[in-house]
Amino acid sequence: xxxxxxxxxxEEQIQEVCQRLEAAGYKAAISRGVERVVVGAIGxxxxxxxxxxxxxxxxxxxxxxxxxxxxxxxxxxxxxKKERTKVAVRDxxxxxxxxxxxxxxxxxxxxxxxxxxAYAVKEAGADVLRGGAYKPRTSPHSFQGLGEVGLExxxxxxxxxGLPIITEVLDVRDLERVISVADIIQVGARSMQNFALxxxxxxxxxxxxxxxxxxxxxxxxxxxxxxxxLEGNINVMLCERGIRTFExxxxxxxxxxxxxxxxxxxxxPIIVDPSHATGRWSLVTPLSLAAVAAGxxxxxxxxxxxxxxxxxDGPQSLTPERFAALMEKLEPIAEAVERKLRKGGGVxxx
Numbered sequence: 008x009x010x011x012x013x014x015x016x017x018e019e020q021i022q023e024v025c026q027r028l029e030a031a032g033y034k035a036a037i038s039r040g041v042e043r044v045v046v047g048a049i050g051x052x053x054x055x056x057x058x059x060x061x062x063x064x065x066x067x068x069x070x071x072x073x074x075x076x077x078x079x080x081x082x083x084x085x086x087x088k089k090e091r092t093k094v095a096v097r098d099x100x101x102x103x104x105x106x107x108x109x110x111x112x113x114x115x116x117x118x119x120x121x122x123x124x125a126y127a128v129k130e131a132g133a134d135v136l137r138g139g140a141y142k143p144r145t146s147p148h149s150f151q152g153l154g155e156v157g158l159e160x161x162x163x164x165x166x167x168x169g170l171p172i173i174t175e176v177l178d179v180r181d182l183e184r185v186i187s188v189a190d191i192i193q194v195g196a197r198s199m200q201n202f203a204l205x206x207x208x209x210x211x212x213x214x215x216x217x218x219x220x221x222x223x224x225x226x227x228x229x230x231x232x233x234x235x236x237l238e239g240n241i242n243v244m245l246c247e248r249g250i251r252t253f254e255x256x257x258x259x260x261x262x263x264x265x266x267x268x269x270x271x272x273x274x275x276p277i278i279v280d281p282s283h284a285t286g287r288w289s290l291v292t293p294l295s296l297a298a299v300a301a302g303x304x305x306x307x308x309x310x311x312x313x314x315x316x317x318x319x320d321g322p323q324s325l326t327p328e329r330f331a332a333l334m335e336k337l338e339p340i341a342e343a344v345e346r347k348l349r350k351g352g353g354v355x356x357x
Contacts, residue, residue: 008048011072020069082236088274102276105349107305109135113320115157127327132350136170150318209238249284258286282309
């Protein structure tokens, strides 16, 4: 249930609505828009009690409307919040007029490899440095990442280049260490329904990038985001990274319809990962352009100085030169859909 306050409603009146909802057994969540305040009622009540409460709220002179939300996700829904959420990362926002780009190696392999990539993506205009310290791999014999050593290398790369860091967390036990380094915490496709981890992330205020599960529906993806937001963390971004279909030419199938659908159903920023979606470096550029045209708020792209020697996902990684060429192609596409490519890293001539 959503309670829409009349314009000019006082803080005291807003709190009265919250108190009524909580007395009935709901959890109240406030969304403050430009013109109106909306109070979300989170929880389950029997139908007679809910109907009676809705009627009582409608009588209040400072309540404009009471709307019953039938979606299984509430706080994530665009019904609860009409304005687009903008997630702050250091000195910029994700989800506004600017398209941001996160780039770097799939896995942190060494100090030399990470710094070489970090300098290259910064020079090309990337806004965030990506790199995996902990790597979930299908085979237990594959490279699993450098762990804490990788985190320290990411910390150093951030200090040297000034780029914010995005890296994945796999286990609740590693969360504190990852939070100490990361500006954005990535929840990978395999962890989308690790509800214990999602709840713990919800207790922080750190921005979270939630990847869509390999076989997840859009609704399941949004419900996973709801787990985080229910605990109080509103700094959530969604990431479409391809889903499993019958196709075998590509690693996964990039679902660009999910970008448009998610922007219609939710107020959260949407990021696209064309690297994991395709598994082929030659397809990363065209699908990056298509993602921005479809309305994506940002891209997550794998870059490696020597993809043929990469310990993880070399075939889908761009070289620094190819990444720089992609950044040049992105600018006119962003402008065509009335956005700007931020290019905040270290653009030539800046």
